[in-house]
Amino acid sequence: MGYRVVVDFDLCESNARCMEAAPEVFEVRDDDFLYVLDETPPDELRPKVDEAVRRCPKAAISVVEE
Amino acid sequence: MTSPARGLRSVVVAGASLAGLRAVEELRARGVDGSVTVIGDEPHAPYDRPPLSKQFLAGEWPLDRIALAVAADGGLDALDIDWRLGVRASGLDVEGRRVLLGDGDEVAYDGLVIATGASPRELPGTGDLAGVHTLRTLDDCLAVRAGLDAGARRVVVVGAGFIGSEVAATCRTLGCDVTILEALPVPLGRALGDEMGAVMGELHRDNGVDLRLGVGVAAIEGDGRVERVRLADGSVVEADLVVVGIGVTPNTGWLEGSGLALDDGVVCDATTWVAPGVVAAGDVARWPSHRFAELMRVEHWDNAIAMGEHAARRLVAEHTPGAQPEPYDPVPWFWSDQYDRKIQLAGRSSAADEVRVVDGSTDERRFVALYRRGDRLAGVLSMNRPRPLVSFRRLVERGASWDEALAEAAS
Numbered sequence: 001m002g003y004r005v006v007v008d009f010d011l012c013e014s015n016a017r018c019m020e021a022a023p024e025v026f027e028v029r030d031d032d033f034l035y036v037l038d039e040t041p042p043d044e045l046r047p048k049v050d051e052a053v054r055r056c057p058k059a060a061i062s063v064v065e066e
Numbered sequence: 067m068t069s070p071a072r073g074l075r076s077v078v079v080a081g082a083s084l085a086g087l088r089a090v091e092e093l094r095a096r097g098v099d100g101s102v103t104v105i106g107d108e109p110h111a112p113y114d115r116p117p118l119s120k121q122f123l124a125g126e127w128p129l130d131r132i133a134l135a136v137a138a139d140g141g142l143d144a145l146d147i148d149w150r151l152g153v154r155a156s157g158l159d160v161e162g163r164r165v166l167l168g169d170g171d172e173v174a175y176d177g178l179v180i181a182t183g184a185s186p187r188e189l190p191g192t193g194d195l196a197g198v199h200t201l202r203t204l205d206d207c208l209a210v211r212a213g214l215d216a217g218a219r220r221v222v223v224v225g226a227g228f229i230g231s232e233v234a235a236t237c238r239t240l241g242c243d244v245t246i247l248e249a250l251p252v253p254l255g256r257a258l259g260d261e262m263g264a265v266m267g268e269l270h271r272d273n274g275v276d277l278r279l280g281v282g283v284a285a286i287e288g289d290g291r292v293e294r295v296r297l298a299d300g301s302v303v304e305a306d307l308v309v310v311g312i313g314v315t316p317n318t319g320w321l322e323g324s325g326l327a328l329d330d331g332v333v334c335d336a337t338t339w340v341a342p343g344v345v346a347a348g349d350v351a352r353w354p355s356h357r358f359a360e361l362m363r364v365e366h367w368d369n370a371i372a373m374g375e376h377a378a379r380r381l382v383a384e385h386t387p388g389a390q391p392e393p394y395d396p397v398p399w400f401w402s403d404q405y406d407r408k409i410q411l412a413g414r415s416s417a418a419d420e421v422r423v424v425d426g427s428t429d430e431r432r433f434v435a436l437y438r439r440g441d442r443l444a445g446v447l448s449m450n451r452p453r454p455l456v457s458f459r460r461l462v463e464r465g466a467s468w469d470e471a472l473a474e475a476a477s
Contacts, residue, residue, distance in 0.1 A: 013403075013452075014408075014452040014453070015401055015408075015410070015452060016453070016456045017399075019456055020456070028452055028456060029453065031453075032450075032451065032452050032453050053137050054091075054137055054371060055368065055371060057116065057368075057401060059114075059135055
């Protein structure tokens with residue numbers, strides 16, 4: 001049982017709060033766009049990913065269990 | 067998962083908005099499995115306020131889109147909250163550990179989270195004129211929207227703070243004629259400093275807003291419904307709809323006489339602790355920041371989350387043998403969306419000795435500006451430039467010097 005990180009890029013406005021919470025997974029680059037570095041991060045990063053979900057002002061990030 | 071905190075069998079959260087809900091999530095995540103009662107004066111389940119001056123006000127988002135989501139499996143229901151909505155907390159017995167409710171009931175607690183937020187200031191003497199609004203709650207927003215839907219074309223915004231600025235931007239985008247009346251000579255001067263505040267003023271003018279600075283409101287007039295705003299200089303602005311955004315007052319009235327320290331908010335220690343069994347979070351809470359050497363009260367979304375979570379952990383720590391309470395000392399961050407611009411500020415902009423644009427330019431409305439206090443980097447502001455804000459925010463986080471910040475800017 002893993003999980004997948006899904007970003008709705010229509011909602012994302014590169015606030016970069018996710019990058020603060022989980023820099024291993026989310027990166028806003030110098031072009032000001034968000035890149036997901038790892039769509040299926042290891043379980044030990046799950047608390048950080050959940051924090052990123054909570055801290056996104058646009059509720060653009062979700063986690064799908066698979 | 068940590069073991070459930072012993073002795074924390076019942077928690078009461080006064081305030082059913084962002085800080086309160088995130089506190090409950092954190093309590094449950096930490097294994098607190100006793101009763102949690104959430105008291106909210108509004109009848110609604112927790113919802114997200116930022117869209118009320120933006121997408122929801124514009125009619126772009128439906129109601130279900132602003133419900134506050136819960137990350138845990140099972141969502142809101144899994145938090146097993148005893149909701150007391152539509153009733154306000156009216157008093158607090160600190161020694162007896164109980165919260166009194168407006169309907170005469172009371173709720174006992176082992177731990178209390180004060181998260182009652184803030185209420186908009188009203189313009190004195192505006193009376194009961196229809197078409198004059200403040201904007202804080204969902205019901206406020208629905209009332210403003212109803213006015214717009216009924217054909218209001220001439221919108222007057224009193225106060226050029228963030229709420230006023232966002233309402234002005236949204237109404238312009240909807241095609242209304244918008245006038246902003248600001249008593250101070252610069253919009254957002256207190257929040258961003260005069261130099262950057264002036265840039266925000268230009269942004270409104272770029273977008274066709276009639277921005278009037280340094281003008282007081284003498285009266286809002288009309289026959290039952292607002293018709294015009296009379297200014298202190300005698301001039302008159304015709305209005306179909308008036309939105310007053312002149313700041314908020316922390317909701318501490320219910321704590322009068324409780325013995326808690328109230329001073330522009332409920333005063334916490336550096337760990338969000340207020341009194342035995344009592345913590346506070348969000349707009350209502352004021353705490354000493356070691357990092358910025360000031361008593362802070364922050365009225366922003368991100369702080370409500372972080373402080374709500376911290377306050378929950380503080381309660382748990384109190385009931386966990388050997389746990390050391392940690393200070394709450396964040397670098398505040400907020401954003402504002404106006405027109406097609408995204409504004410973000412991290413750190414502190416008040417009491418700055420210097421403001422310097424280090425990336426882009428204010429003329430192109432795409433830039434990064436740094437705030438200096440003494441020889442330290444105190445804050446960073448960006449407009450449509452989110453990435454550098456992250457780097458500079460980290461520098462603020464670790465107390466970087468101004469020279470380090472300038473070196474980062476040059477790299």
